[in-house]
């Protein structure tokens with residue numbers, strides 16, 4: 567039977583740099599994870615593309631997906647729904663590829679219940695002041711939304727002990743390297759040959 571891929575979950579408070587770190591990791595040539603694109607009822611931000619950044623859905627559409635059990639997990643976060651399509655995750659893992667989810671804490675808890683063998687990594691800010699400054703600098707949120715996100719962030723940071731590893735996002739590339747090292751170690755721990763080395767063996 568084909569060996570299943572590893573489910574990698576990256577969470578952390580809004581503004582810590584999850585999206586930035588995720589995009590940096592996926593820009594590396596030696597990255598072999600598949601990114602699971604989430605569904606959301608949030609409106610697209612400028613430059614965001616449907617089917618690339620998210621699958622943008624209406625509330626009715628999203629609630630229908632919940633009823634049809636099409637989501638591995640979902641959560642309501644600052645007034646919008648966010649969720650992970652279950653079929654894509656299962657099919658990709660079954661095909662032997664690693665799947666990478668970038669989701670918030672409530673969703674990660676649900677994934678932990680369904681996939682206890684997953685690898686759960688929490689991305690932490692160097693400080694709360696730095697976190698707020700990153701959200702403000704990004705310039706995508708109103709003052710009210712920033713305050714809501716900072717309140718949420720405190721609660722989320724308290725939940726970091728539910729994760730297998732905490733990675734501090736001080737420098738983007740350093741955070742990427744730590745995450746990749748953790749994934750490689752997990753492959754060894756679970757007696758898998760990491761995709762990067764499988765490829766090497768196929769080629770040489």
Ligand SMILES: Nc1nc2c(ncn2[C@@H]2O[C@H](COP(=O)(O)OP(=O)(O)O)[C@@H](O)[C@H]2O)c(=O)[nH]1
Nearest residue numbers: 580581604605640641648649650668669670673
């Ligand atoms: N539970 C869950 N959270 C998600 C999912 N997709 C994204 N999120 C999280 O929802 C939160 C808000 O995302 P977004 O509105 O894109 O803002 P930003 O990531 O803070 O810039 C972030 O913590 C995301 O990681 C998902 O499928 N499920």
Ligand SMILES: Nc1ncnc2c1ncn2[C@@H]1O[C@H](COP(=O)(O)OP(=O)(O)O)[C@@H](O)[C@H]1O
Nearest residue numbers: 580581582583584585586700704735736737738
């Ligand atoms: N290591 C870092 N140092 C400084 N700024 C960062 C770092 N990582 C991300 N940022 C900046 O912080 C802001 C929030 O990052 P983003 O990836 O949107 O966070 P999240 O997806 O966690 O909400 C962006 O303006 C981004 O450029």
